[in-house]
Amino acid sequence: MFGSSFAQDNRFKIPPLSQTAFLLDFDGTLVDIAPTPESVVVPPDLLETLTHLRNACGDALAIISGRPIEQIDQFLGDVPFAVAGEHGVAIRHRPGGPVERAVLPTMPQRWLVQASDLLATLPGTRLEHKQGGFVLHYRAAPEKAEVLRQTAERWVRESDGAFMLQPAKMAWEIRPTGVDKGYAVSVLMETAPFAGRKPVFVGDDVTDEDGMAAVHRMGGDFFRIPADFPTPAVFRAWLASLVAGRG
Numbered sequence: 001m002f003g004s005s006f007a008q009d010n011r012f013k014i015p016p017l018s019q020t021a022f023l024l025d026f027d028g029t030l031v032d033i034a035p036t037p038e039s040v041v042v043p044p045d046l047l048e049t050l051t052h053l054r055n056a057c058g059d060a061l062a063i064i065s066g067r068p069i070e071q072i073d074q075f076l077g078d079v080p081f082a083v084a085g086e087h088g089v090a091i092r093h094r095p096g097g098p099v100e101r102a103v104l105p106t107m108p109q110r111w112l113v114q115a116s117d118l119l120a121t122l123p124g125t126r127l128e129h130k131q132g133g134f135v136l137h138y139r140a141a142p143e144k145a146e147v148l149r150q151t152a153e154r155w156v157r158e159s160d161g162a163f164m165l166q167p168a169k170m171a172w173e174i175r176p177t178g179v180d181k182g183y184a185v186s187v188l189m190e191t192a193p194f195a196g197r198k199p200v201f202v203g204d205d206v207t208d209e210d211g212m213a214a215v216h217r218m219g220g221d222f223f224r225i226p227a228d229f230p231t232p233a234v235f236r237a238w239l240a241s242l243v244a245g246r247g
């Protein structure tokens with residue numbers, strides 16, 4: 001029902017696809033949130049929709065994720081043209097191109113050891129290691145959120161601004177300060193095929209707000225799940241309606 005009303009709703013009006021650049025978050029936006037990072041399911045028709053979208057917008061399709069780029073590759077293959085991972089730390093401008101990594105502070109290995117030891121005592125929690133930081137997941141043990149937050153805050157405090165605590169969905173992430181999703185959007189929008197187009201960012205989480213702020217500064221549009229699209233499925237239906245010419 002929602003899908004058939006996009007064309008009538010001015011909130012969802014965007015420029016012709018030939019003048020638009022799409023910068024899309026992954027978890028909770030393109031795909032539904034799953035119990036664990038690796039159990040996410042890419043719906044069969046999503047790859048087809050994104051392929052049509054990329055063709056229609058002259059390759060100006062990027063995924064801007066908190067995940068490492070390699071994980072996005074595992075889920076989406078070479079369907080997106082550009083990928084930014086780890087909240088903007090890593091950027092690949094084109095398929096098969098080099099991954100550019102921002103030069104940022106190195107995380108003390110001691111934190112990782114301490115995190116690993118702590119989580120071993122907290123059933124239901126899990127540690128996700130990234131190149132520049134790590135995530136403390138508590139989706140299966142929500143009662144552990146507070147103890148994990150307090151511990152993570154101590155690490156961040158002792159880093160004297162070099163690292164930050166990123167609130168995430170049922171998780172806390174320790175990540176280096178200095179770049180964010182807004183940085184990734186700005187960098188990508190400087191070069192072809194993105195430059196000169198109107199950016200559209202879609203996301204669902206706190207980390208996406210930097211991307212939204214960046215496109216807003218550039219005169220672009222942003223949409224949020226669930227405020228604009230109640231679920232990733234409705235967002236996917238909007239994308240499908242765009243490529244079908246009904247957006």
Ligand SMILES: O=P(O)(O)OC[C@H]1O[C@H](O[C@H]2O[C@H](CO)[C@@H](O)[C@H](O)[C@H]2O)[C@H](O)[C@@H](O)[C@@H]1O
Pocket residue numbers: 025026027028029032033034035036037038040064065066067068128135137139168169170171205207
């Ligand atoms: O920026 P995103 O592409 O949205 O990635 C954000 C984080 O997503 C993953 O964690 C979240 O999604 C999992 C799968 O649905 C879920 O199990 C977990 O509770 C969520 O926090 C991923 O694991 C992180 O690395 C990303 O930063």
